[in-house]
Amino acid sequence: MTKPLNALGAIALLLTAGCGATGATASDDRPVVLTTFTVLADIAAVVAGGHLRVESITKPGAEVHGYEPTPDDVKAAAEADLVVDNGLGLEAWFARFVAEVDAPHVVASEGVEPLPINEDAYAGRPNPHAWMSPLNVRTYVDNLVVAFSGLAPEHAADFRANGARYRDELRRVHEELVAALAVLPAGERALVTCEGAFSYLARDAGLTERYLWAVNAEQQATPRQVAGVIEFVRANAVPAVFCESTVSAAPMRQVAAATGAAFGGVLHVDSLSTPDGPVPTYLDLVRHDARTIAGALTGTAG
């Protein structure tokens, strides 16, 4: 996992590893792309197709919004050849972080049409969770193809081909998502979650979004927020409510208990799971959330 420290080291590694080694071994001399969170790392790894070593600063299951970078993170970034963030204000810590490192930096969401946050102290700011629309992720892919082609021009044709294939998959997953949620009756199309992270998904699928808090900054629902959601769930006879994997579900379970709505399950937004978990890839994440939402709202989930 170490990088060659000097020219002699690099030559020695080339002699022992040979060219074109793709496994992440001690002799890995591929350019290093450092992303801010696991979802972005997975998308980047698909585009990179093994030509780049893609890593994530935050680990599976970790919360990305209020993350505090460690000295090791700064060191890793200093050794990276490219740093990729989501942008749209997702990584509150990123501007300070990237100011400390020399590696070039690219914003994956550049060019996405943002949806505004409507409530709380964040009202009017862009909603950062643009990846919750697979259609938006096509823009992420385009940005990564350009950035990676600048980083490793000899693999530009592969990056383009990987990107084109992934764009097709993203279109298919978008259609699956819309179809899975199209079965919900007109009066039962409300999606109630902990964080306001589903604005893009709700737009794509024609759902009404309601949440406890706008952005996972404090992760503490105020009594007023809980009361407001309870009122909404009662008024709309919402059958099930949800919370996300990176925050405590306790306040949403309180909503469920107070209203008789089912706790519909855990949704994944801000992090992938570990490889043996339910959402090891971004495409798994979208499919899992669509299935969980549709299952719980139609009463077909366990």
Ligand SMILES: [Zn+2]
């Ligand atoms: Zn979030």
